Amino acid sequence: xxxxxxxxxxxxxxxxxxxxxxxxxxxxxxxxxxxxxxxxxxxxxxxxxxxxxxxxxxxxxxxxxxxxxxxxxxxxxxxxxxxxxxxxxxxxxxxxxxxxxxxxxxxxxxxx
Numbered sequence: 001x002x003x004x005x006x007x008x009x010x011x012x013x014x015x016x017x018x019x020x021x022x023x024x025x026x027x028x029x030x031x032x033x034x035x036x037x038x039x040x041x042x043x044x045x046x047x048x049x050x051x052x053x054x055x056x057x058x059x060x061x062x063x064x065x066x067x068x069x070x071x072x073x074x075x076x077x078x079x080x081x082x083x084x085x086x087x088x089x090x091x092x093x094x095x096x097x098x099x100x101x102x103x104x105x106x107x108x109x110x111x112x
Contacts, residue, residue: 008056008067009082015052016086019045020093027107034104045090053083 023033023045033041057079061071069075099107 008060008069008079009085012049012053012056012082012086013089016049016090017093019048020090021097024094024098025107030104031108042091045094046087049086049090050083053079053086056082
């Protein structure tokens, strides 16, 4: 039997990938997001991914979660590693799976 455990890194990467997909494929969210400049898009994603990592780390420190992170400098460095990993996944998923202009026009078309 396969044993599966959700580590903080795994959770952050999954959330980062989901954020990229959500901001590209959920019509109202994607329409709002597409109106932003490239720099603003990157900043929004970075803030959301970093926020996720901070919540995971702070949750471990105050006892909300039980993870393999340690509430110390080493845990902070592990969280930084997690942030870089999640940001890479977020931007990779966004670049690879961004819908084409034709699909976006169909997605944003008003339904009659």
